[in-house]
Amino acid sequence: MAPPRSRHVRDPVLNMVFQAASDDNLPLFKALVMVLDMGRGRPKEAIEGLRVEEAGKLQGFSALHIAATRGSLRVCRYLVEDLLIDVDLVDKEGRTPLLFATYHNGGTAEYLLDHGADQDKANNDGVSLLHYAAESGNCEMLELLLAKGAYVDPVAPHGTPLHGAAGEGQYGAVKILLDHNADYNKMVNGVTPLMAARDANSTECIKLLVKVQEEPMLKREIVASELISLGNISLKKKDYAVAAKLYSRAMQLDPDDAVLFSDRSLCWLHMGDGRKALLDANKCRKMRPHWPKACRRQGEALMLLKDYEGASERFLDGLKLDPVDTDIEDALREAMKS
Known part of the structure; x- marks a missing residue:
């Protein structure tokens, strides 16, 4: 214009x-x-x-x-x-x-x-100054408005400034808005900024938006793996309370990891808390029903709770899944004796 x-x-x-x-x-x-x-x-x-x-x-x-x-x-x-x-x-x-x-x-x-x-004044249609600067690719003005405290995610009928910049293929404007923590997942009228970039066939904007969405996921994976590693070290040192806390923090970042529930169940077993051990073992088994170790964790928790019949059933399930697992076979024999 x-x-x-x-x-x-x-x-x-x-x-x-x-x-x-x-x-x-x-x-x-x-x-x-x-x-x-x-x-x-x-x-x-x-x-x-x-x-x-x-x-x-x-x-x-x-x-x-x-x-x-x-x-x-x-x-x-x-x-x-x-x-x-x-x-x-x-x-x-x-x-x-x-x-x-x-x-x-x-x-x-x-x-x-x-x-x-x-700096946040919108016109009668709800379009702000940041929308105009973003859509026209006026990077100097974008920087100025944001430096003066402009809100980065005002919503107009066609979306946020990030929607507008992405939809017009304004790579520089998209980068500036993302650097100022614009909401790249914001959906307006069923459209996200990434979808707007795809509709505009703006390859560079698409790459930038995909990359920024992947970064938090990658960071969460790195942090979770570090917590798991520290938890395993604590488990080997028999510092079970610390290990359980580390596994719990890792679960907040990766709640679908069955191994975490198995390892935390083992921590509860060593600390003598059969109820918590069984809860984690059951979640582990639900996630991975054909994993012998999940059956074993259930049996061990039930043994601690003196439910020997239930423990025998779980150990038997595990042995059917892995007939050569001597640890499960020994545990089954002990449960049947009890």
């Missing part, structure tokens, strides 16, 4: 005011404001009420909109600091001067932000 120019103002004098704002001609702009004020001593009211009336893209535009759009920094300063014009004036579509300042690199955007402009 190209920066709009000042047009369609009916009164030639008013058109001259907007042209002076567009050209950053501060002396002429001040003189014209005085003409509009007609000696009433209320220049703020005179210029703040001056708006583009004719229908079109500029309807409702103020002098500050024009100055911000064209990068007219001197006129912006005069309006904001001298006349105390509301920095968040909106046009007919609810757009502020800051939005149009984002299309120009003359410093007006940063100036308006430094003087109280709302």
